[in-house]
Amino acid sequence: xxxxxxxxxxxxxxxxxxxxxxxxxxxxxxxxxxxxxxxxxxxxxxxxxxxxxxxxxxxxxxxxxxxxxxxxxxxxxxxxxxxxxxxxxxxxxxxxxxxxxxxxxxxxxxxxxxxxxxxxxxxxxxxxxxxxxxxxxxxxxxxxxxxxxxxxxxxxxxxxxxxxxxxxxxxxxxxxxxxxxxxxxxxxxxxxxxxxxxxxxxxxxxxxxxxxxxxxxxxxxxxxxxxxxxxxxxxxxxxxxxxxxxxxxxxxxxxxxxxxxxxxxxxxxxxxxxxxxxxxxxxxxxxxxxxxxxxxxxxxxxxxxxxxxxxxxxxxxxxxxxxxxxxxxxxxxxxxxxxxxxxxxxxxxxxxxxxxxxxxxxxxxxxxxxxxxxxxxxxxxx
Amino acid sequence: xxxxxxxxxxxxxxxxxxxxxxxxxxxxxxxxxxxxxxxxxxxxxxxxxxxxxxxxxxxxxxxxxxxxxxxxxxxxxxxxxxxxxxxxxxxxxxxxxxxxxxxxxxxxxxxxxxxxxxxxxxxxxxxxxxxxxxxxxxxxxxxxxxxxxxxxxxxxxxxxxxxxxxxxxxxxxxxxxxxxxxxxxxxxxxxxxxxxxxxxxxxxxxxxxxxxxxxxxxxxxxxxxxxxxxxxxxxxxxxxxxxxxxxxxxxxxxxx
Ligand code: SF4
Ligand code: SF4
Numbered sequence: 001x002x003x004x005x006x007x008x009x010x011x012x013x014x015x016x017x018x019x020x021x022x023x024x025x026x027x028x029x030x031x032x033x034x035x036x037x038x039x040x041x042x043x044x045x046x047x048x049x050x051x052x053x054x055x056x057x058x059x060x061x062x063x064x065x066x067x068x069x070x071x072x073x074x075x076x077x078x079x080x081x082x083x084x085x086x087x088x089x090x091x092x093x094x095x096x097x098x099x100x101x102x103x104x105x106x107x108x109x110x111x112x113x114x115x116x117x118x119x120x121x122x123x124x125x126x127x128x129x130x131x132x133x134x135x136x137x138x139x140x141x142x143x144x145x146x147x148x149x150x151x152x153x154x155x156x157x158x159x160x161x162x163x164x165x166x167x168x169x170x171x172x173x174x175x176x177x178x179x180x181x182x183x184x185x186x187x188x189x190x191x192x193x194x195x196x197x198x199x200x201x202x203x204x205x206x207x208x209x210x211x212x213x214x215x216x217x218x219x220x221x222x223x224x225x226x227x228x229x230x231x232x233x234x235x236x237x238x239x240x241x242x243x244x245x246x247x248x249x250x251x252x253x254x255x256x257x258x259x260x261x262x263x264x265x266x267x268x269x270x271x272x273x274x275x276x277x278x279x280x281x282x283x284x285x286x287x288x289x290x291x292x293x294x295x296x297x298x299x300x301x302x303x304x305x306x307x308x309x310x311x312x313x314x315x316x317x318x319x320x321x322x323x324x325x326x327x328x329x330x331x332x333x334x335x336x337x338x339x340x341x342x343x344x345x346x347x348x349x350x351x352x353x354x355x356x357x358x359x360x361x362x363x364x365x366x367x368x369x370x371x372x373x374x375x376x377x378x379x380x381x382x
Numbered sequence: 383x384x385x386x387x388x389x390x391x392x393x394x395x396x397x398x399x400x401x402x403x404x405x406x407x408x409x410x411x412x413x414x415x416x417x418x419x420x421x422x423x424x425x426x427x428x429x430x431x432x433x434x435x436x437x438x439x440x441x442x443x444x445x446x447x448x449x450x451x452x453x454x455x456x457x458x459x460x461x462x463x464x465x466x467x468x469x470x471x472x473x474x475x476x477x478x479x480x481x482x483x484x485x486x487x488x489x490x491x492x493x494x495x496x497x498x499x500x501x502x503x504x505x506x507x508x509x510x511x512x513x514x515x516x517x518x519x520x521x522x523x524x525x526x527x528x529x530x531x532x533x534x535x536x537x538x539x540x541x542x543x544x545x546x547x548x549x550x551x552x553x554x555x556x557x558x559x560x561x562x563x564x565x566x567x568x569x570x571x572x573x574x575x576x577x578x579x580x581x582x583x584x585x586x587x588x589x590x591x592x593x594x595x596x597x598x599x600x601x602x603x604x605x606x607x608x609x610x611x612x613x614x615x616x617x618x619x620x621x622x623x624x625x626x627x628x629x630x631x632x633x634x635x636x637x638x
Contacts, residue, residue: 348499359504369486372447373502376462380497 018205019091025051025207026095031154034096034119036081037104038276038298039126041143041291045100046166046209047158048150053092054204055099057081058248060362062089069114075333076249076362078107085118092205093119098153100146102126104302105335122149129304130296140292147288163287169209174277176216181274183223184266185320188236190227193265194256197272201248237262238381241316243269243343244327245336249362254328257371262378267320269313270328275299278312301335309339310346317351324354324381326374331361354380383637384433384440387628388424388455389464390448392484393511394595395420396622399433400629402637407431408622417448425454441636443628447485459631461624466490466497468627469591472617477588480581480606480614481623482573482596484511489580492588501580507545509576511595516545517569520552521562528566529601535563537571548572570605578609591615593623 026032031050035042036057045052062083063076069086070079084090085099093099099121103109115121124142127135151158177200183191199219203212240263247255247270258265267273276298282290299309316322325347329337340357347355356377360366384406389396390413399407409427413420421444425435435442435454444452445464452458461483469479470492479490487510491499503509507516518528538560542548555565581590590612596602597620607614619626 354499368447369502372460372462372486376460376497376500379460379463380499 019094022053022091022095022207030207031097031156032092032095033150033154034093034099036100036108037102038271038300039102039104039124039295040100041146041295043163043166043170043281043287043291044143044146044150044158046169047162048154048156049162050097050150050154050156051207053096053207054201055081055084055090055093055096056201056204056248057084058201058246058251058362059084060249060364062087063362070111073332074107075105075245075330077246077330077333078105078111080249080362082111082115085115098122098150100124104300105333107332120153122146122153126302127296128302131305136292136296139296140289143288143292160287163291164283167281167283167287167290171280171283173209173213173216174280176213176220177277178274180216180220180223181267181277183220183227186227186231187239187321188231188234189239189264189266190223190231192259193240193242193268194251194259196265196268197247197251197255200272201251237264238323238378239264239266239321241265241267241269241313241320241322241325242273242328243313243325244340244357245330245333246271247328248272249330250328250360253360253364253367253370254326254358254374257367258326258374258378261371261374263324263381266322267316269309269316271300274316275312301339306339310342313343313346314351317347317353322353324356324377325351326377327355327357329357329359331359383633385629385632385636386428386433386435386440386442387464387468387625387630387632388421388442388444388446388449388452389461389622389624389628390417390420390444390446390451391461391595391624392447393515394484394621395424395446395448396625397424397428398622398625398629399428399431400626400633402633405619405626405629407433408619408625410621413448417451420448421452421454424452441632443632443635445624445628456632457635459628461486462488462490462500462502463497464624464627464631465593466492466500466627467630468619468623468625469593470495471626471630472593472619472623473589473591473615475589477590478581478584478586479591479593479623480577481594482509482511482577482592482602483594484515486510487577487580489577489584491584499584501583503576503580508543508548509573509580513545513548513573513576514569516549517552520549520556521565521569523562523566529570529599531563531566532570533567533601535561535565535567538564538568540568540572570602574602574605574609577606581610586612589613589615591617591620593617593620595621597621597623 033045034055042052057077057080063079065087066079066083101112102124281294344355385400387398442455444455449458481488487503597616
């Protein structure tokens with residue numbers, strides 16, 4: 001019998017529910033692996049017959065806890081992720097048998113060293129760029145290493161067949177996610193950016209990939225119908241593309257506000273959007289190599305150089321018929337902050353669209369200023 | 383038809399009445415602690431000048447951080463849009479508008495007569511009117527005195543990024559017996575550098591216009607011009623740019 005944490009009674013209902021569901025799953029013998037980032041090859045975890053769960057760092061609550069160990073001037077996502085672990089308030093972390101991280105930004109990779117003291121944390125050594133001759137080979141061997149660690153820790157054998165199946169399943173999920181995102185390209189869009197963000201985030205807390213696919217397909221079909229019936233031919237509000245850091249932690253403060261103030265968010269060129277989904281894993285290659293190739297293509301600013309992000313953005317601006325780009329930079333995220341000048345240049349000089357950068361954290365202290373900036377930006381678009 | 387623009391900033395509230403052709407009234411009052419009360423006072427003042435904002439032949443747009451407190455406004459807009467419109471109207475040329483406000487400093491790019499881009503200072507108050515106010519308090523002078531002291535001084539560099547730390551830097555300089563003139567010059571320089579940094583993040587094409595509370599200050603204007611190596615234009619109505627813009631937009635929107 002597994003134990004519940006001591007302070008279980010003080011948890012919110014949703015959190016208690018998550019706990020109970022996951023507890024049931026674990027009691028049935030399932031293993032759970034906590035993941036953080038788009039670079040994590042979840043196929044390997046599925047092939048190990050374990051459940052990958054996204055360990056969100058999207059809440060302000062545990063940040064003060066994290067600051068006992070981590071510096072204050074650090075990205076809120078990292079502090080929140082670590083804070084959940086250290087304060088033992090995240091059911092998903094609590095039940096994880098293993099945590100998988102990558103050496104993405106400096107903050108995250110050093111944080112994982114601390115996390116490892118609480119729970120076994122395997123860190124994949126992500127190459128800092130894709131262009132060097134050894135990048136792919138390194139990443140390929142890291143896939144192999146993760147496979148070994150998973151087999152050893154979870155005491156399973158991972159066959160190539162298991163891997164192929166997992167790759168196929170994940171590719172199906174990716175297609176379902178992409179179709180759902182694609183609704184945003186309809187004009188006017190029947191789908192709010194707030195919903196995109198929420199649904200995708202909530203899906204990371206479902207443990208059955210087939211269930212996820214079903215939910216997405218159903219919602220996509222509903223939205224298409226809704227568009228035909230109620231939206232087609234109607235005027236559109238200004239269409240915004242979000243880019244930059246993951247936005248799960250500023251969903252209320254920024255994502256919701258943009259739409260309340262009069263625009264539609266039609267797409268996310270960040271890890272809350274199709275960044276990872278948009279190209280599939282090659283099903284006809286050696287599975288580990290195919291995974292290495294695919295995950296090396298993720299267009300995060302931690303890659304240097306990273307021209308592919310601009311290409312992806314170009315494509316999205318056209319596809320989604322975007323009127324303006326808003327970049328969200330989490331405080332102290334150096335890679336995205338430095339890259340933002342390049343993004344601004346591209347958006348304003350090459351796409352001739354207005355661009356706004358919002359630098360913020362998870363606190364509520366700057367809501368007034370954020371509102372003014374968003375309103376002023378939307379007034380430019382009006 | 384008359385059009386009223388009200389710009390309630392963090393320290394001063396500016397009001398303009400525009401009759402569709404020219405400005406026929408303008409006044410400033412301190413915002414005080416409640417922008418709601420200020421809005422009521424503005425209404426009273428307008429009435430005493432013969433303008434009843436409730437009547438159908440007056441249209442009002444409110445802007446500035448207290449804009450939502452103006453319950454009788456027909457529309458609210460951000461200070462960015464209004465300053466852009468007002469600033470452009472004063473010179474009828476594309477360029478950048480620099481507004482050093484009490485709480486926020488804004489740099490607004492005007493292209494083809496409308497706002498195309500803007501930047502605001504981040505969370506902190508360095509490079510805003512608030513910084514100057516706090517530092518003047520420390521030196522026990524008012525803002526005008528601070529600027530006249532600065533003119534005769536050699537700036538002592540102030541390196542702190544944050545207003546609170548900069549204040550303690552000043553305190554330690556005072557303790558070390560540094561002359562007030564040099565401290566005042568250092569304070570002004572620090573604001574000038576901050577504002578210039580924000581401006582330089584913009585691609586300046588066209589003229590530079592300084593609006594807002596500091597636009598009447600010749601010393602500040604000169605220093606900023608030297609730092610940016612370009613001429614800074616000001617206008618008698620510079621302080622009213624936001625309110626003027628609001629009134630002009632009201633005229634555009636509600637004229638039929
Ligand atoms: S933004 Fe980069 S580091 Fe952060 S989750 Fe996405 S891929 Fe990972
Ligand atoms: S948002 Fe930036 S700093 Fe934060 S974890 Fe992602 S890459 Fe690192």
